[in-house]
Amino acid sequence: MNLRALSSHESTLVFRAMLSALAFPARRFELPPRLVAEMPAAVLPLLALVDIETSFHSQDHGAEIAVITSAPVVALPDARFVLFDRAPSRTDVCGLSRGDAHRPESGCGVFVAVDALPSAEAASRASAGTPVTLSGPGIRGAIALAVPDDFLDFIAARNEVVVAAPAGIDCWFIAGDGGVMGLPRTTRVATSTAAAAESGR
Amino acid sequence: MTLDGLIDERPRTELLDEYAKREIRRAMLSAVAIPGYQVPFGSREMPVARGWGSGGLQVTLATVHREDVVKVIDQGDDDGVNAVNLRRLVTSSTGARETSVAAEATVVQSRHRVPEDGLDENTVLVLQVPVPEPLRGVERDMRELARMHAEADYSRMWVSLYEDKVRNGVITQSTGYPCLVDGRYVAATTPIPRWDIPRLHDAPFLTLFGAGREKRIYAIPPYTDVEPLTFEDVPFEVEDADGACCALCGSRESFLVSLPGAPTWLCSDTDWCRRRREPSA
Amino acid sequence: MGYVSARGGLDAIQAAERLVRRLRLVSDSTWLEEDQILDKLRMLVDRVMSEAGLWDPRLAAAAIRQSEGDVTEAVHLLRAYRSTLPRFAYSEPSDADDIRVRRRIVPAFQRVPGDQLLGRSVDYTARFLERQSDEDAREEAEKLRAEHATAVGDTAANDGDTATNDGDAARTPRRLIELLREMDLLVDRRSVGDPEPFDITRVPARPPAPRSALLSSMSRADTGALVNQWYRNILGPDGYLHEVTLGEVRHGDLQVVVAHPVSGEAVSVAEVRVTEVEAIEDLDEIGEDRTRFDVGYGLCFGHNERKAIAMANLDIACHRDAGRTQLEQSLLLTTDALDSAGFLEHLKLPHYVTFRSMIERKIAVRKARRKHDA
Numbered sequence: 014m015n016l017r018a019l020s021s022h023e024s025t026l027v028f029r030a031m032l033s034a035l036a037f038p039a040r041r042f043e044l045p046p047r048l049v050a051e052m053p054a055a056v057l058p059l060l061a062l063v064d065i066e067t068s069f070h071s072q073d074h075g076a077e078i079a080v081i082t083s084a085p086v087v088a089l090p091d092a093r094f095v096l097f098d099r100a101p102s103r104t105d106v107c108g109l110s111r112g113d114a115h116r117p118e119s120g121c122g123v124f125v126a127v128d129a130l131p132s133a134e135a136a137s138r139a140s141a142g143t144p145v146t147l148s149g150p151g152i153r154g155a156i157a158l159a160v161p162d163d164f165l166d167f168i169a170a171r172n173e174v175v176v177a178a179p180a181g182i183d184c185w186f187i188a189g190d191g192g193v194m195g196l197p198r199t200t201r202v203a204t205s206t207a208a209a210a211e212s213g214r
Numbered sequence: 215m216t217l218d219g220l221i222d223e224r225p226r227t228e229l230l231d232e233y234a235k236r237e238i239r240r241a242m243l244s245a246v247a248i249p250g251y252q253v254p255f256g257s258r259e260m261p262v263a264r265g266w267g268s269g270g271l272q273v274t275l276a277t278v279h280r281e282d283v284v285k286v287i288d289q290g291d292d293d294g295v296n297a298v299n300l301r302r303l304v305t306s307s308t309g310a311r312e313t314s315v316a317a318e319a320t321v322v323q324s325r326h327r328v329p330e331d332g333l334d335e336n337t338v339l340v341l342q343v344p345v346p347e348p349l350r351g352v353e354r355d356m357r358e359l360a361r362m363h364a365e366a367d368y369s370r371m372w373v374s375l376y377e378d379k380v381r382n383g384v385i386t387q388s389t390g391y392p393c394l395v396d397g398r399y400v401a402a403t404t405p406i407p408r409w410d411i412p413r414l415h416d417a418p419f420l421t422l423f424g425a426g427r428e429k430r431i432y433a434i435p436p437y438t439d440v441e442p443l444t445f446e447d448v449p450f451e452v453e454d455a456d457g458a459c460c461a462l463c464g465s466r467e468s469f470l471v472s473l474p475g476a477p478t479w480l481c482s483d484t485d486w487c488r489r490r491r492e493p494s495a
Numbered sequence: 496m497g498y499v500s501a502r503g504g505l506d507a508i509q510a511a512e513r514l515v516r517r518l519r520l521v522s523d524s525t526w527l528e529e530d531q532i533l534d535k536l537r538m539l540v541d542r543v544m545s546e547a548g549l550w551d552p553r554l555a556a557a558a559i560r561q562s563e564g565d566v567t568e569a570v571h572l573l574r575a576y577r578s579t580l581p582r583f584a585y586s587e588p589s590d591a592d593d594i595r596v597r598r599r600i601v602p603a604f605q606r607v608p609g610d611q612l613l614g615r616s617v618d619y620t621a622r623f624l625e626r627q628s629d630e631d632a633r634e635e636a637e638k639l640r641a642e643h644a645t646a647v648g649d650t651a652a653n654d655g656d657t658a659t660n661d662g663d664a665a666r667t668p669r670r671l672i673e674l675l676r677e678m679d680l681l682v683d684r685r686s687v688g689d690p691e692p693f694d695i696t697r698v699p700a701r702p703p704a705p706r707s708a709l710l711s712s713m714s715r716a717d718t719g720a721l722v723n724q725w726y727r728n729i730l731g732p733d734g735y736l737h738e739v740t741l742g743e744v745r746h747g748d749l750q751v752v753v754a755h756p757v758s759g760e761a762v763s764v765a766e767v768r769v770t771e772v773e774a775i776e777d778l779d780e781i782g783e784d785r786t787r788f789d790v791g792y793g794l795c796f797g798h799n800e801r802k803a804i805a806m807a808n809l810d811i812a813c814h815r816d817a818g819r820t821q822l823e824q825s826l827l828l829t830t831d832a833l834d835s836a837g838f839l840e841h842l843k844l845p846h847y848v849t850f851r852s853m854i855e856r857k858i859a860v861r862k863a864r865r866k867h868d869a
Binding site (some may be wrong): 228229230231232233234237254255257258259260261263264265268282287289290292293295296298299302308325326327335344354356357360382383384386387388389390394405406407408427428429430450451453454455459469470471472482 | 503504505506507508527555571574575577579582693696697698699701702739816821824826833834836837838839840841844845846847848849851852853855857858859860863864866867
Binding site for chain 2 (some may be wrong): 020021022024025028029031036037061062063064065066067068093113114117118120122149150151152155167170178179181183197199
C-alpha cells in the first residue's frame with residue numbers, strides 16, 4: 014500500500030467523516046471506500062488534516078506522511094495530532110498535550126488504529142469485552158459499547174486526562190475496513206457494570 | 215521560470231487555498247470538542263466583506279463538497295440579496311447543488327435564523343456571526359474577557375441581566391440571547407430571535423458558528439444542552455406576536471416579521487411559508 | 496423538489512453588477528491604463544499595497560482602477576486575491592540596514608553621518624494648486640526630460656528619486672540609534688536569540704501579544720486609523736503617548752531573499768520599497784531609566800511617511816504602557832481597514848428580524864410597567 018497526497022475532494026470527504034464522528038460520538042461513520050482500498054485507513058486523517066503549520070507524531074509511516082503533507086514530525090508531548098497503531102499505554106496518554114483553560118484547542122487529536130470498532134449490539138455479550146456507557150454532547154441519552162481488554166487502560170487514562178475540562182484530548186478510532194468512531198473530550202465514559210446494564214436499552 | 219509561471223494562471227474558482235481549508239477544519243473539530251468555546255483561527259479575506267458573512271462562508275467552504283446540497287438564507291429568506299450572493303459563491307466554487315428546502319439540504323448557511331423545520335442528523339447548520347463575544351456588553355477589555363471564559367466566571371453577566379429585569383420589568387435582550395452551552399461556556403447565539411433558541415437545545419443537527427472578522431469559530435454539537443441565561447422565577451420568553459398570523463399562509467407556529475403600516479405579518483422563513491401554501495410542491 | 500423561489504434577489508444583483516461594470520468601462524474619456532496609475536498615482540498605489548499587506552504594484556494599480564479609486568475597496572480586492580494564493584516559501588529575514596535609501600532625514604540632529612537627504616518629498620514645497628493647462632504641462636515635461644538626459648548623461652544612472660548620485664555607502668547610512676548606543680544614551684531592548692515572528696495572517700492576535708504581532712498589525716493598518724490613534728492620544732481623551740523626536744525617516748529599496756530550493760543559497764526574489772522610521776522616546780516616568788532614551792519602530796510597504804511615523808510612536812507608547820490601559824487592544828483590533836469598514840457597512844444588510852424582536856421587547860417593557868403600576 015502506497016501513501017500519497019489526497020486531492021481536495023478526498024480531503025473534504027475524510028474531514029466530513031471525522032467531523033461526523035466527533036459530533037456523534039460512539040457511532041460508526043465511513044471513510045471513503047476507494048481510499049481505504051488504496052492505503053491503510055488509519056493514516057487518512059493525518060493526510061487530510063495536517064500541513065506545514067501543524068505538528069504530528071506517528072508510530073507508522075511518519076516520515077512518509079511528513080514528506081507528503083510538509084507537516085513537521087515532533088515528539089509525542091509536543092504533537093498536535095498523534096497516530097497510534099495499537100492501544101496507547103497509560104504513559105502515552107498522560108504525556109499527550111492537553112491544552113489548558115486559556116488554550117483548550119491545543120489539546121491533542123488522537124487517531125488510534127483498531128482491528129474493529131466496538132458496536133452497540135455486541136455490548137451485551139460478555140465475550141466482546143467490558144461494557145461501558147457513553148453519554149454527553151452528540152449522544153442521545155446514553156450508548157452502551159463493549160471495550161476490548163487491551164483498551165481498558167487507555168479508557169481509564171483518557172478519563173483522567175479529560176476530567177479537567179475544557180482541557181483534554183479528542184480521540185478517533187479507525188478500523189481497517191474504514192469505519193471511524195469519535196470520542197471527544199466531552200464524552201463521559203462510565204465503566205460501572207450497573208450503569209451499563211441500566212442503559213443497555 | 216518566473217514567479218508568475220509558478221502560480222496557476224487559470225481562472226480562479228476556488229476562494230480558499232487548501233491550507234486555509236485545513237486550518238479551518240482543525241478549528242471546527244476543536245470547536246465541536248469544546249462546545250461553546252470560541253476557537254481562534256486564521257480567518258482569510260473573502261470576496262464578501264468582513265461583517266457580511268466571511269466567517270460563515272469560510273466554514274461552509276471548508277465543509278462542502280460537490281455531492282452536498284446547500285441552502286443559504288438571510289433573515290430566513292433564500293431570496294435576500296446577500297443570501298443569493300453567498301449561495302452563488304458557494305455553488306460555483308464547490309460544485310454543490312442548491313436548494314431552498316431545508317429537509318433536502320446537507321449544509322445550511324444562515325444569517326440570523328434557524329429554519330423552522332427540516333434540520334436533522336444529516337444537516338450541518340452554519341450560522342454567520344457578527345459578534346462572537348457574548349460578554350462584550352459587560353466588559354470591553356479582551357484580557358479580562360479571556361479570563362472570564364477560562365474561569366467560567368460569568369457573574370457580571372448575571373448581574374447585568376438582573377439589573378435589566380429590575381429596571382425594565384423584563385429581560386430586554388432581543389436577539390442573540392446569551393446561552394450556557396453544555397453547562398460550561400456562555401455563547402453568543404448570533405442575532406437569531408429568541409424564537410429559535412429552544413431549537414438549538416438537544417437538537418439532532420450540528421450547529422457551527424463562523425465569525426470571520428473577529429476570527430473565531432465555535433460550535434453546538436447535536437444533543438447538547440443549550441440553556442438561555444435567566445432566573446428561576448423569570449421564564450425565558452420567545453417573541454410574542456399577540457395572536458397575529460401570516461398574511462400568506464395563516465401560520466401562528468412560525469416566527470413572523472411585520473411590514474410597517476397595517477401591520478401585515480409574514481413568515482420570516484419564506485420557504486416554510488411557501489411549502490405550507492403548496493404542500494404538493 | 497429543488498430550488499424554487501422568486502428570482503428577484505439574483506436579478507437585482509445581476510442588474511447592479513451590469514450597471515457598475517458598464518459605468519466603469521464605458522466612457523468618453525481616455526482609457527485609464529495600469530501604467531498611468533503606476534506612474535502618476537504612486538502614492539495611492541503604495542498606500543493600497545501597504546494596507547493590503549501585499550507587494551505587487553501592478554496588481555494594486557488594477558485594484559485601484561477596478562474600485563474606481565475607493566482605497567478600502569481596492570485593499571479588499573488585493574487581500575481576497577491573496578487568499579487564493581498558496582504560500583510556497585518563507586523568506587530569510589531582511590536586514591533593515593540593507594535598505595538603499597532614496598530619502599533619509601534625521602530631525603534629532605542637525606548633521607549626521609551619511610547626511611540628510613531630502614529626496615523626493617513635498618514637505619517644503621508650498622501647497623499651491625497648479626492650474627497649468629495640459630498642453631503647457633506636456634511641453635514642460637518634454638523640456639525637463641531633455642534637460643535631465645543631458646545632465647545625467649547615461650540615463651541608466653537615473654533612478655528618479657535621489658537628488659544626489661553619491662556612491663553605495665551613502666545609500667545605506669549608519670543609523671542614529673547606533674550613535675546613541677555608542678554614547679550610552681539608549682536603553683538596550685534588543686531581542687536575545689532569533690524568536691519566530693508572530694504571523695497575524697495565520698493566528699489572530701489578541702492582547703497580550705508579542706511586539707512582532709503589534710508591529711505587523713500596524714504595518715498593514717489603515718493609514719487614517721493609525722494617524723487618528725496617534726492624534727487622539729495627543730489631543731483627544733486617551734492621552735497614552737508623548738510626542739517623540741524622530742531619529743530616522745527613510746524611504747528606500749529592500750531585497751526580499753529566499754533560500755534556493757535546490758542549492759540552498761540566498762536568492763533575491765523581489766525588491767520592495769519601504770518607509771522606515773525610528774522614533775526616539777524620552778523616558779521620564781517612575782520606574783524608567785531617566786538617563787536614557789528608548790526607541791519606537793515603524794515600517795510599511797511603499798512611500799507612506801505619516802503611517803510609519805505614527806506606527807513608530809505608537810510602538811514605543813504601547814511598550815511604555817505595559818498593559819496598563821487598552822492601548823494595545825485598540826492598536827491590534829481596531830485599525831484594520833477591512834475589519835472596521837466591513838463591519839461598519841454591514842449595517843446596510845437587512846436587520847428586520849432583530850428589529851422586529853426589539854420592537855417586541857419594547858412592547859413587553861410597556862406591558863410590564865402597566866402591570867406594575869396597576
